[in-house]
Amino acid sequence: MLPTELCCVMGYLSFITTKSKQFQAIRRSPLSILITTKSATDLEKPRSNSIAMAMAIKLSLLLLVFSCSLIPTFSLFEDQVGFMDWHQRYIGKVKDAVFHTQKAGRKRVVVSTEENVIASLDLRRGEIFWRHVLGANDVVDKIDIALGKYVITLSSEGSILRAWNLPDGQMVWESSLSGSKSSKAFLTIPANLKLDLDSPIFVYGGTCLYAISSIDGEILWKKDFIPEGIDVHQLILSEGSNVIHATGVSDSSEFNTYEIDVKNGAVLNHAKTSFPRGIFGEILQISSDKSVALDSSQSTLVLISIINKQIHLQETHVSNLIHGVSSNTIILPSKLSGIFSLSTDTFIAFIKLTDEGKLHVMEKFDKKVVVSDALPLSENEQAFALVEHGDSNIHLSVRLVHDMSSNHLKETVKMDHERGFVEKIFINNYVRTDRSHGFRALIVMEDHSLLLLQQGEIVWSRDDGLASIIDVTTSELPVEKIGVSVAKVEDSLFEWLKGHMLKLKGTLMLATPDEITAIQKIRLQSSQKSKMTRDHNGFRRLLIVLTKSGKLFALHSGDGHIVWSTLLQSLRQSPQCPNPTALKLHPWQIPHHHALDHNPSVLVVGRCGLSLSSPSTLTIIDAYTGNAVRNVGPTHSTVQVLSLPFSDSEEQQLHLLIDDEKRAHLYPRSREAVEIFEKESQNVYWYSVEADVGILKGYGVKNRCDGDEFCFEARNLWSVVFPSESEKIISTVTRKGNEVVHTQAKVIADEDVMYKYISKNILFVATVSPKASGPIGSTTPDESVLVVHLVDTVTGRILHRMTHLGSQGPVHAVLSENWVVYHYFNLRAHRYEMSVIEIYDQSRAENKDVLKLIVGKHNLTTPVSSYSRPEVSTKSQSYFFTHSVKAISVTSTAKGITSKHLLIGTIGDQVLALDKRFVDPRRSLNPTQAEKEEGLLPLTDTLPIIPQSYVTHAFKVEGLRGIETIPAKLESTTLVFTYGVDLFFTRLAPSRTYDSLTEDFNYALLLLTIVALVVAIFVTWVLSERKDLQEKWR
């Protein structure tokens, strides 16, 4: 309630300026207020002026009543949502899409994505109607729509089939199809097949074929292919017939076809032909009785035709068909009847199957052509779309399958080259008013964005690359240019006052609904928030995020809009870099005041390939424009990136990139950097964690490599080997490099001091017994042991080791200052637990003696060094915690003075802020009076979950993966960016905003109070004068 008082004080003692420090002083001593008020009333002569006094006080009372109606912000009110936070919902890279465009009702498209999301999108605007994020092990294989009202998803390699209600996304039924062997999974939903009022869905998964009722998910029949040892490649259900054709390959390389009765799953016919060479990839059906496949050498096309229930194979060499063919031939899985497309390294060819059974190449395109599936227009007509790339545009053409030569429709769409190439296309048609067919195309781009094209225009686009963020860093915005016109100020002053008057009305609950919406609008629109310049408090920043697609986005922290985005050329597929993956993002250049002519820049490290030894690429990107400043690579491999605490004269941060042969490569590659580094090289240490073999290793710099002055050999300084039969590393956590600690001393009750052991080189390592490394439920408490270690990474010294019997992972931990908090599962209690370890420096504990301090016999000035091997002592405590955890982080502030909150990403994709005081190992059941005064909480066995302290309030950050905290310039405040499939950003003040007024602060009320007080003083003065006169006359 203290801030309430504050407000009241504000109202009453209106002459107090808005400087925060003064507030604090006043808040500390509420008595002083009384004294002040009394002295204010003593101003007049007590007897003669009592009426005047009373009047003045009455007036100020009224003002107090006004001002006290301001309730302080501890947590969030519902109308403050979106005021300092933003939430963006994404779905990820679309891998499959099904349109639902009936004449009546809303037009939508149902998609499944690589982030394992199924979603229903509004086809008009691209908004999400509903969305579900499936479990990580439950990958969606296929989606489709059944009965026109259910979305059917097949997931977990064809073992789970679910139906979702199309309008609202409610799950209708779920069936588990337990196959015995993993296999391909596919789903066929016949359009017009009816079996006893039921329309079955045919699912192949786990080498079994199922017919499933689409109404309730009951399994109607099941046909197992395991006894025959056959892996089915395709299911064909011809229109109007009651027979399913299943074509498959057996283990012994035989082609098999089955005819199966749709009613009961009985095999009507089975034919097989031997094909000893085996096939590569999939069999593709091209007409009702013909399919095509590639042999295992990828050089021969096999045409499979079923004539009179017998299989006939016809082989054609690819090189005979297409001259000058290169390697890596694959059949593209586009469903076009009578035509299939063949992709090689250099081009894509469309091959038509003529009526005589001959293969005929129709057209050849260069590689960058993307083809959609065929879309039936009428009974005999099918269309498909084809996208080609131009310079800054793409050419979309729709062709009819039976008339390949001419384009049914050709459109050119301007395309931002930062979106890259088209990766997938899905088409849908609509009937125009003149009864001709119109087409809309949904395209997935290289940067994972999703666009809808219609009539040569981009109708909407979604930047779904942001659903797969790999790394985050921040950058300051440019400094504001000085020079503001007076007219603008006057205009805004009026607006400002008006806004505040409205707010005042709102706080007094006098506002009409219209005015409330206006207030909300003013709050959200505050132009200050999304300005492109640096602000005094450091709230406005650029969040630079690296996504899986290799695209870098800069988001404005005010409202989350994309300032710029760039598709990194170094992370695009090229002959030099076949499988690029983005790895890391580091701030590269952080200019301070004397070097402001440089823009800040960031370093992006990528890798060309999947193995650790593959070469890496480095790109330096200007943080204001998104332009690539420099490109290095592909060059040596990169396993680790170390950001050194040194910078050169251009304020470029020195970085060490460690390759897989433990050589350290210095960047920037300049003489100056080498000089700086060589001076400090004796103090550069790093470590590696080899989790699979259970070894920690520490390294230092040895000497230069031969022939490369920017490369240094490493020497192994120490190793910690965990016995593989009893300990397996499951988690390692270290302190954030940029963390600031305010003080080493911690004053505890009884005026005592404890010295925190603060070292940047502490590594937290959690190991479990090998049997406990599986999921919960796979082991018994007796077999599982969790051991946590605190290791000094310079010397390899184990500072502390603690064993939790009967506990197992997963372990999520956060290390900050001198403490580590970790979350694990206690099998005995069968609950999650959180433990804290605090580590204190005992060698400094002797300094309490005042005499010693005076004589100078203290060691407070000795620097903290890993080599000094100080005596450390630890304190530890454990608590139960209700939820599973996905990530833990801690708030960080500019100077490290503000108290800390743990930010816990729970299994429900929410972020809970938990005061560090709850995880203080000095908590006891009955704290003494002194400890209570210190702020120590009584010990409880469970950590509290207070709903109001959810940072994400009523939002969910679906698929939460990471929580990043960024200190603002204002000491009390920290910025929190949470990412997963969704993004969420907010501002937190762990000890409330003690150093500034809240943005809700009503300046108009303050002004009004001052004015009213001045008026009151004048009125009382006049009254007192009159009274005086009357007294004198008497």
Next chain:
Amino acid sequence: MAVQRRSKLNSCSLLLLLVQVCFLSLSCSSSVAIATGNGGGYTINGRVKIPGLIAKGFGLPVKANNAKVILNGGQQVTFLKPDGYFSFHNVPSGTHLIEVDAIGYLFSPVRVDVSARNPGKVQAALTETRRGLNELVFEPLREEQYYEVREPFNIMSIVKSPMGLMIGFMVVVVFLMPKLVENMDPEEIRKAQEEMRNQGVPSIANLMPRGN
């Protein structure tokens, strides 16, 4: 109406737990099942009940539409059917943890023992309260209110607040002190006034320009 509602709830509280599912059908031979490790397993069926809302007859409330049920911290995730039922398939025997994630509600995780020896036997307990469950029905421990409630403008709340008390005290002083002063000896008052003048307390009245 109330009676109807209750009967509905009772009829809904069906129990069905840990039914060993005959996945090992004749055709899917068990030898292969062991090889891939997913042939055997149990099914856990349960139900999530959100009282008050479900009884309205619209099935699950919109709020619970996105509810998820999570096994062992993410090993399996499933969703609720319109009647609130859920099931996990292919669960190996052992002791498992089930959590319900529904925004706006706090659910206690539940430990469920799936025993290989006597299939069909239910052993489930809320981990928060250590209360045993006869049937696997999840009910929220509480509804979660994520926002502070803005209290309507109320005179009493101000009066009750510390500032209000202070104001009250001041009011007492202002209106009762003069009364006390009246009862005092006029000599003493004069003395006190003189003292005050001698001290020369800065007064706003002194600072003001005199009108005449």
